[in-house]
Amino acid sequence: MIGSHPLVLRIQALARELGFSQIGIAGVDLSSAEPGLMQWLAQGFHGEMHYMATHGTRRARPAELVPGTVSVITARMNYLPRATPADWQAVEFARLERPGEAIVSVYARGRDYHKVLRNRLATLATRIAEEVGPFGHRAFTDSAPVLEAELASRSGQGWRGKHTLVLxxxxxxxxxxxxxxxxxxxxxSAPVTPHCGSCSACIDVCPTQAIVAPQRLDARRCISYLTIEHPGAIPAELRPLIGNRIYGCDDCQLICPWNKFAKKSALPDFDAREGLTGRTLGALFAWSEEEFLRHTEGSPIRRIGHERWLRNIAVALGNALRAGEADAAEALASRAEHPSALVREHVGWALAQAD
Structure with missing residues (x-):
């Protein structure tokens, strides 16, 4: 019978077969989340992510986004690579102490999660239809105006941490x-109680102090936003704080005590690709656009394009130069006359860090 608990148990079993770690069910009344969303937008914390303001309240109204929606199945999939060591948090923090090494956020070192989850959610929906008959549905993976973390927390996937992520x-x-x-x-599904307590480690560790209050993130200061979503020049005052992070930032997750329980992925899709982990900034800065496209095929990194890739690495090379990495200057000089004004400006700033 549709809507019965046995069906949810069956959905959970089907999901596990597809590599999902947990399934929850949320309702569609998210009205209590609307005021916070609108305040966040009003403060401009979404930066250049104009689509967030364009969709406005539709993010908090699933039945407006997809008419006929009465329930939301939420799915969770672990992404730590299968070879992740037990002390992975310490390993990742150690990368920050090597200014010549390029750091790509852990989630982006393997296959594009949009593709992996979208395909598996579609397969899950097909298998549910085989059990119950045809039904209306639409799957999302960070791909539409969806209050993802809100739906996840309401459906028992975890609680909203002070860094805004689900824990x-x-x-x-x-x-x-x-x-x-x-x-x-x-x-x-029943929501879970929060367990951050008085801990403020994620707020304290943020290099740019982008977490302005518990559960309040100013994306305009967030390194993940600046290196991935932001299309233009990175604010000069924030560049020294980016360090050697060239795509994303994991610091607020690395410091979190709960992540000592983080699980490895069951799938090979999220294993780190050769060429994206442990490489020098100079080596990645030397990639031509063709090489960039080849190395990032099927990767989430490809969507920022070669120009922003060079912009990000130029900033990191400038920080490396200031830290005493002499060969950073030679790498930067190779792009000093780049056709892109965006790249040239960041290279110029970076070279000036030797002064």
């Missing part, structure tokens, strides 16, 4: 989220 006592925060909006009523 689980048994799995930390190193997981992706996806949703299937469905037109059939399913019993909602």
């Amino acid at each position: 689980d006592r048994d799995a930390g925060s190193m997981f992706f989220l996806g949703e299937i909006y469905v037109d059939m009523a399913l019993p909602e």
